[in-house]
Amino acid sequence: MSELKEVSPARRRTITISFIVLMVGAGFLNGVVKRHDLGGSSGVTAATSSITMSSQAISTAWYCPGPLALDHRGEGSSVEITNVARTRVNAQIHVATNIGATFDISSVVAGLTTKVMEIPRTHTPTYGALTVVINGGGAGVNERLVTPNGTTVSPCSTHTTTHADLGAGSTTGLSNVAVSLYNPGATPAVANLGFLSGGSLSSPAAFSSVPIEPGQDVVLFAGHALPQRAQLSPVVTTVSGQIVVGDLNLRDLDNSLHSSLTVASPIAARAWSFAPVVVARALHQLFYILNPNPANERVSLALLGDGANGATTISVPGETAGLYEAPSPLRAGIEAATITVLGTGTIISEREVSTTHRVALGGVERGSRLPATLPRGFAITGASGVPVTRWLLAGGDVTSTASEILGFENPNSVAIHVTITELVNGRALALRGLAPVTVAPHTSIGLDLGAYLASSSSIAIEVIASRPFYAGITSYGRGTSGISAPAPLPIG
Amino acid sequence: MPEEQIPPVVAVVVAHDPGPWFEECVESVLAQDYTNLVILVVDAASTEPIAPRVAAISPQIYLQRLDRNAGFGPSVNSVLGLVEGAGYYLACHDDVVLAPDAVRRMVEEAFRSNAGIVGPKLVDVNEPELILQFGLGVDRFGAPVRRVEHREFDQAQHDEVREVFAIPGAATLVRADLLLSLGGFDPEISMFGEDVDLCWRAHIAGARVVATPFAIVGHREAAASRQRELPEARALQWRHELRAVVKNYEGTHRILRVGELMLLSMIEALYFVIIGHRRRSREVIDAWRWNFAPQQGLRDYRSALAEVRRESDHAVAELMSSRTSRLWRYLQPGVEQLSRRWSTNRDVFSNWQDDHRGRGNEVRPRWVTNAMWISAILLIIGGRSLISAHLPLIGQYLPLPTTTSLLSQYIGGSTHAGTQALSPVTPAALLLGLVGIVFVGAMGVLVKVSLFIAIACGGLGLVRLVRPFGPPTARCAAVIAYLYLPLAWNDLASGDLSALVAYAATPYLLARLMRAGARPPFVLHSYPIRSKETYGEILSLGILIGLTASFAPAIVILTPLMAVGLTLGAVVLSRREIELRTLFVACGATLLALVALAPWTLSLFTHGVNLGALTGSATDPQSAAQLGQLFRLQVGPYGSGPLSWGLLLGAGYVLITGRSVRFAWGVRLWTMGLVAVCLTWLGAQGWLGLGWGNSGLFIAPFAVAIALLIGLGVTTVLEDLRRSTFGLRQLATVIFIGVSLVGTFPILAATLNGRYDIPATGYDTLLSWINRTGPTKSSVSSPASRRVLWIGNPSALPLVSWEISPGLAYGVATNGLPDGTNLFPTPSAAGLAHIATAIGLAESGSTVHLGELLAKDQIGYLILPTSVAPNLLGSQSTAAAPAPQLLLNALTNQDDLHQLPSEGGALIFENTAAPVAGTTHGGLGRPFIIALSIIELFGWLRLGRIGLRERRIRQTKRRHDRQERATDEHETGFAHALAEDGNAVEGVEVIV
Secondary structure (H helix, E strand, C coil): CCCCCCCCHHHHHHHHHHHHHHHHHHHHHHHHCCCCCCCCCCCCECCCCCECCCCCCCCEEEEEEEEEEECCCCCEEEEEEEECCCCCEEEEEEEEECCCCEEEEEEEECCCEEEEEECCCCCCCEEEEEEEEECCCCEEEEEEEEECCEEEEEECECCCECEEECCCECCCCCCEEEEEEECCCCCCEEEEEEEEECCEEECCHHHCCEEECCCCEEEEEHHHHCCCCCCEEEEEEEEECCEEEEEEEEEECCCCEEEEEEECECCCECEEEEEEEEECCCCEEEEEEEECCCCCEEEEEEEEECCCCEEEEEEECCCEEEEEECCCCCCCEEEEEEEEECCCCCEEEEEEEEECCCEECCCEECCEECCCEECCEEEEECCCCCCEEEEEEEEEEECCCEEEEEEEECCCCCCEEEEEEEEECCEEEECCCCCCEEECCCCEEEEEHHHCCCCEEEEEEEEEEEEEEEEEEEEEECCCCCEECCCCEEEC | CCHHHCCCEEEEEEECCCCCCHHHHHHHHHCCCCCCEEEEEEEECCCCCCHHHHHHHCCCCEEEEECCCCCHHHHHHHHHCCCCCCCEEEEECCCEEECCCHHHHHHHHHHHHCCCEEEEEEEECCCCCEEEECCEEEECCCCEEECCCCCEECCCCCCCCEECCECCCCEEEEEHHHHHHCCCCCCCCCCCCHHHHHHHHHHHCCCCEEEEEEEEEEECCCCCCCCCCCCCHHHHHHHHHHHHHHHHCCHHHHHHHHHHHHHHHHHHHHHHHHHCCHHHHHHHHHHHHHHCCHHHCHHHHHHHHHHHCCCCHHHHHCCCECCCHHHHHHHHHHHHHHHHHHHCCCHHHHHHHHHCCCCCCCCCCHHHHHHHHHHHHHHHHHCHHHHHCCCCCCCCCCCCCCHHHHHHHHHHCECCCCCCCEECCCCHHHHHHHHHHHCCCCHHHHHHHHHHHHHHHHHHHHHHHHCCCCCHHHHHHHHHHHHHCHHHHHHHHHCCHHHHHHHHHHHHHHHHHHHHCCCCCCCCCCCCCCCHHHHHHHHHHHHHHHHHHCCCCCHHHHHHHHHHHHHHHHHHCCCCCCCHHHHHHHHHHHHHHHHHCHHHHHHHHCCCCCHHHHHCCCCCCCCCCCHHHHHCCCCCCCCCCHHHHHHHHHHCHHHHHCCHHHHHHHHHHHHHHHHHHHHHHHHHCCCCCCCCCCHHHHCHHHHHHHHHHHHHHHHHHHHCHHHCCCCHHHHHHHHHHHHHHHHCHHHHHHCCCCCCCCCCCCHHHHCHHHHCCCCCCCCCCCHHHHEEEEEECHHHCCCCCEEEECCEEEEEECCCCCCHHHCCCCCCCCCCHHHHHHHHHHHCCCCCCHHHHHHCCCEEEEEEECECCCCECCCECCCECCCCHHHHHHHHCCCCEEEECCCCCEEEEEECCCCCCCCCCCECCHHHHHHHHHHHHHHHHHHHHHHHHHHHHHHHHHHHHHHHHCCCHHHHHHHHHHHHHCCCCCCCCCCC
């Protein structure tokens, strides 16, 4: 028999203690090692729509819930498709109206081109929503509504949802909120529409268990159920199926009705980023923050850019929504905003920019080239996503009656150089007289395109920098009222 | 009854070399109170004539001597021509003792019941209160079925006249005219079966056969108890039972019964070949040869029987027993031995037991046996609800195909697991198919039985593993720890059969690896690495790996890892000589197994390897088991409480107090266990890349190590503790015993559940409609359009799946719900890999027409389960296993996927895109697979034979080694006797 040498007592002690230490270490390791984050789990940052540039993309769909006014006197709706890729794409547009009629439009969009398609007449005033299916990637879609008081533009969405919260509206005076519930999929949906007002949720019976068949659009007016409410925010939940929610916020600004189209964000998130817009002392910047959780949440509102006043901590009670007005900037300029939850919960947020009278901006100052004044108007925008290196800024016009202001915010510690090109007729053209723009660290800059472009409607601007940055546009009417601040589309 | 009316009875006593009991037998016949009795003794060619002995008893006894011993029946037939006027014949063996009124009672009963054949109550000669037989039942194959438990205590429970099928031949009263009309006993049947045959023919002739309890006959059972030399007893039994079947049945009945018997005989012959009893196998085949030999004259006998036939086979079959006695005959010796052990008085041998205390030969104390049995019974009771309930469709509880389907899949390959390519199947299909034959096609019962048998086999393996280390107490402790660790029950609850197989196989694999290390106490002599013994170890381990990997392929990875762990343990011990032999054997055996599974392993290289198919798709790291859970073996519903740390803490005792081999092996086993835990954790967290998702499987070595360490701990208490001075060791011992006992409580409590938390409702209940309908909007409604894509968290998918990303896997069911074709893991997703690509496109937002992409694989439905089993509000709640939100968003965004109403947490999408006609995507050709399968089968048979031969050689060597250790001459002699005989002497409990 082979002999077995006895292990020495010292060695035995060493081995035994080593095992004990190993076990204790395992317990410690278990507590501190971070688990892999898969990504794609329920939202940490706001799920915003973006342009897919993957060469493998087979088909992408954009949902424009509107509600887009069709065949209303003095109003016109259109859809803007911008192809940032070099190859052309085919677009299939399916329009659904809230009276049940549907029709389809096909179109080809050349590479590096933007195309605006008017939605054909329905011969009956109605509202509509639409789906744009692109046979590939590289395209972004905006919905446009032209009203007597200006044009409102909003990027469409690539997501459907079971829950949507929209920013504050009003039903006092001429104000109203038209909520569009659009089911673009093949599965029937049933939705409940309620309104957060004064800290409580109202669920009108007429807006409960609303059936939405596949491909159908239902438009509901808040004023019908809750008239003369100074502030109310639509809340939509589906009992079954998934839909896209948008609203047309009609605001009475000194007896002048202004409109803003918004597409609801599909999920709550812990961080929201808002594109740079024009700010001034008389321009109110309001943030709508909804806390859907039962517990209170503390959020940090940080303003970035010219005249920014730093970060403010706001406490949002559980299951309530409120409007928080950002402090007035020290001077007119361009300002972006981020809202971050300091705890572990999630929130919904939108931004409203409004003014009841013309606002003086001050023109050229420190690299910015802003118009002298901004007309009255209001615009509600959703989040624009985290900073990226490439953005599509579409939906604006440079005409005799309108212009747009590009805004950039550099959150980096080094300067960035932003290349600005206009996508037109298959080419990406640099703007005349506008070399790559340098934005200093932690500063912002605004440029009125009217100074660099000839008259052109439906402009698609692509901006690229070497580091992630914020970009946005503020459209305004020259000599007329109306402003719009559609969220830009990140390209990736 | 007046004497003149008493019918004459001729008592025929057949004797052949009778023992000293002969005189008692004849005297008892002579002492009958039946007056009209003639005694005739037939000397069937005894070696020494018995005439003097008969004469010494009484001169009135007639004696006939035969020239040859043709058997009992023919001997009785020899007197039929000598006697005239007999009313009855009483045929007796020479080892019976009749009660004085036995004949009278039987004749009276014959009149009363109008019976053609009457039998007595047979009791033990020495203990008349014990009943030996009271008539016989017979199954449809002519095998006798006991009506009374052997040596059953007579409490008047059989004190009624009974109509029976047969009377045991010890003492049989037959009406003379009946006997003559039947032609007497069958002259071809010498012994064993002549009584059944006679009574069977009597039934066919319309006669009644009864047993009367009022006639008592003592029987020595000289033949059955082997007091006579009868080397051919079983061969004769088979032969004569078959003869009765082929002779007495007619028409369709004969065809059916002979066919059934043929199948049973084939299985028996194969069984004997496998266990190495070739002689028995030959006897089974010879029985057929003998019966169908031309000289048997079957046709003549059938014709003669046809002339007296009054009853149909159908009527006679109603008198037969419905159960088959043939299978029971194999189990009966073992069961009876067990029962004898319970009742045997061991005092006679206690001195010998005390003296012969060699390693592995200790006597198992009664309380140890009781503890093991009670533990096992409690666990079986814990699964009581599963006996009648059906297993839900969760995990791997899939309905098995039929036996013929399994066998044909093995031979010809299968497009299994939803793939469209023909690929080989592992030998698991063959094994299940063969076992399915034994279960007569009841595959559901087979699955249920297999679950518990697997765990029991694992326990048995652990007993063998612990045997070299310690006394029976240690083995008991180890087995109880093994059974009461939560791992097996977690595997049951989640339907993880692969992990269960691994848990059952690990003790055997570990035993081989530990033996391969050539360390005490396993091996007495150290062998060089390249030696015949090493190759023998490789062979036997390779066979074991191959068989178990057929069911759980990851075992081919698990075994080398265990070897690495054991080797590292040796390094920790600072052994200068690194135990390369263990690694060498493990790697060699794994390679051999891969070669033996060649058709299946070949398909690894045809379409690329998906490791997840072998190791299980990785689960979401967010929900994967953490280190603490792994240490507690909490990979399911069990193991969560603080008590679950008990057995783990107990396993540490051997490191504190153990010495010598116990400490050394304790270190090795702890190292191996920690390696297993580490690997499982890394895999679950996704740090090992794709796959490694089956935590329950990879943690099995750790669990077995714990059980083994508990056993070593008990050995340490018994061996090492007594040599140490009083101190902390004693305190540690108390703690060890306490925590180990407490560690069994959680599973003990789980037995209350009745079904070990296996959910009652599976996806088959919720989604049964899917097998009945096709997609409503598809233009083609055909079986092809019912292919279902199951996608989501791998732990929620009830079929074998392939990984897309950690926490996301998919599988395809060909016919709606998953079935047995989705049970066997395939190495690659041949032909279905583009499904993963399509899903990726949908998740990245690159397509809104996923349905169209999936239509190329005729996918009609997508099902996204979000929990291990359906969650039904108010009735069933199971662990959640959610799919990634990104996937859910992607699916709801698709234009051509229509979400259907559903419940239970499973999301269902109907593909509204029209399915495209399918094509087979490559794979191995069927003729090639058939050829490979046949080669593989022959290879396994060859390996099996070599392995059995090697095993016998090793056993012989071990016996010689033990004999070398024996010092006492008496013990040596006894050991030799045991070695030669191989059977335990009755009444002695010796563990060898």
